[in-house]
Amino acid sequence: MSDKAAAMLSRSEASPPARWTARSNVSPARIGLLALTTAVLIFLPFVVTGYVLYIANLLLVFVVLCLGLHLVIGETGQFALAHAAFYGIGIYTSGLAGNAFGWPFPMSMLLAGLIAGAVGVVIGAVALCMRDIYLALATFAFGEALQWVFLNWDKVTGGPNGLRISPARLGTLEILSDKQAYPVVAITTLLMLLLTILISRSRLGRSFRAVRESEVAAMAMGIPVRRAKVTAFGLSAFYAGVAGSMFATFSTYIHPDSLGFQTTILVLTMVVVGGLGSIAGAVGGAVVFGLISEFLRQTPSYQEIIYGLILIVFMMYAPRGLFAFIHDKAGRVFRG
Amino acid sequence: MADYLLQVEDLTVKFGGLTAVNRFNIAVQRGTIHALIGPNGAGKSTTFNCISRFYQPTTGRILLDGVDVTNMPASRMAGLGVARTFQNLELFGELTVFENVMIGAHVHAGKTWGDALSACPASVVDHVERLLERTGLSAYRNACARNLDFGHQKLLELARALAIRPRLLLLDEPAAGLRNREIAALDALLTDLCNREGITILLVEHVMQLVMAISHKVTVLNFGTKIAEGTPEEVRNDSSVIEAYLGQEMINA
The missing domain is CATH 3.40.50.300 (P-loop containing nucleotide triphosphate hydrolases)
Known part of the structure; x- marks a missing residue:
């Protein structure tokens, strides 16, 4: 027996530690994908204008919303359904900071994220005592309650009349068009994307995934499970807050109707159909489904039905998500 | 005594x-x-x-x-x-073998927010690689833990526990x-x-x-x-x- 053990040991001591492989999941394909995304974002305003840029801005807001939901659902496996509420907090915070105090937009954006994140931590600390369907219902209830607040707190939110958002500003610069807003929105999106990649690859991201895969094993590895869940939930709320603030830079008006469960579900479908658990899936899902729902606006009476049908088709033929589906197909093509 | x-x-x-x-x-x-x-x-x-x-x-x-x-x-x-393994395997099934063991090293990866967001210290990664080597799992390092056979899954649980040192x-x-x-x-x-x-x-x-x-x-x-x-x-x-x-x-x- 001891010979065998010695053999095992000597083998491990003989071979040098393979350091380079440790970071091997920085694959060229992934870097390429990130570079491509960046390039598209940079060149877009030179080729398109007007309405298309508005759509681009809107899609990027959805990308950030999806990245946030990806952290809590995709990475940590917690089905929290209050995303639109945090998005709303972001929009109102940012709008009010601009309207009332004339704050420069980077500050109001940060404030929007931090307030949404702080509310997220408080709600998360309570809701994340529950799991699965109970967690989903608790966060759903919070989302509904907050929409009710948006609708009825007339003095602050303008209630059912909605709220006019004054143009975002930085010093003497005022953002008055989609074209002017685009660089702000695009850079913020890129920063949030990089932050997501950083989190996902770090010890924090690993602890999130550990919680998703097995709470008992995570605990045995020294991961405080509750705290990891609340952190993920708080971060996702921060993302939603920032997304809200991004929306406020190119919008002049917000109505509480668009801050309900439907928006949460829209973001949820983007993340799930894009590919649960993958950043590329969350981004791809946001872009593809954002575009689809935008195109369907041309046919208002059939919009919901067609959208539903497309979803069903995706669920049937690409159940592991859009990204995995493309990945498999592309792999097959390259292999011949 | x-x-x-x-x-x-x-x-x-x-x-x-x-x-x-x-x-x-x-x-x-x-x-x-x-x-x-x-x-x-x-x-x-x-x-x-x-x-x-x-x-x-x-x-x-x-x-x-x-x-x-x-x-x-x-x-x-x-x-x-104190490290433990489980009677009925409790692996992080959808994650790779390497990542499973890396999570075992969680307590050695630092405590601050900066540590939480930065790449793992090379010494920790080296230790993980050595554990994989020692348990004979190096060949499977990028495999999904769920796809290993039962014997290897048992070894992986052990390697993960050992990463706690x-x-x-x-x-x-x-x-x-x-x-x-x-x-x-x-x-x-x-x-x-x-x-x-x-x-x-x-x-x-x-x-x-x-x-x-x-x-x-x-x-x-x-x-x-x-x-x-x-x-x-x-x-x-x-x-x-x-x-x-x-x-x-x-x-x-």
């Missing part, structure tokens, strides 16, 4: 009206392999889960290196150098379901961990081949109470043990 790394004193665990463990005492000497055996339902796993802080005992004390850890949350135990390693039936060849390798590995690295091991096990070969001391539980304790030889020859539990198996052996 013996040097005990782990002492369990008067441990009692009740589930409703059922007393699973009754005034149980065990002391695990530093640097030894100590086995906890007994028939099904004897309270081994309950005791084990109390020590790893997954269950809260009704009464009693658990001392780790003389420090009372009876009310310590389970997630703090890894930081104190434990003082005390708690193994819940490490040999269950393994083939003879795999048991022999496990036997060698555990002996080696104990002898060369001074890791103290407490294992709950049904596979007597392993228990008798590697244990320095064996404690026998039956119906929640200790019925015997001693060296493998002593326990093997103890009449109450033979009667209560080992009877058929040992006579056949």
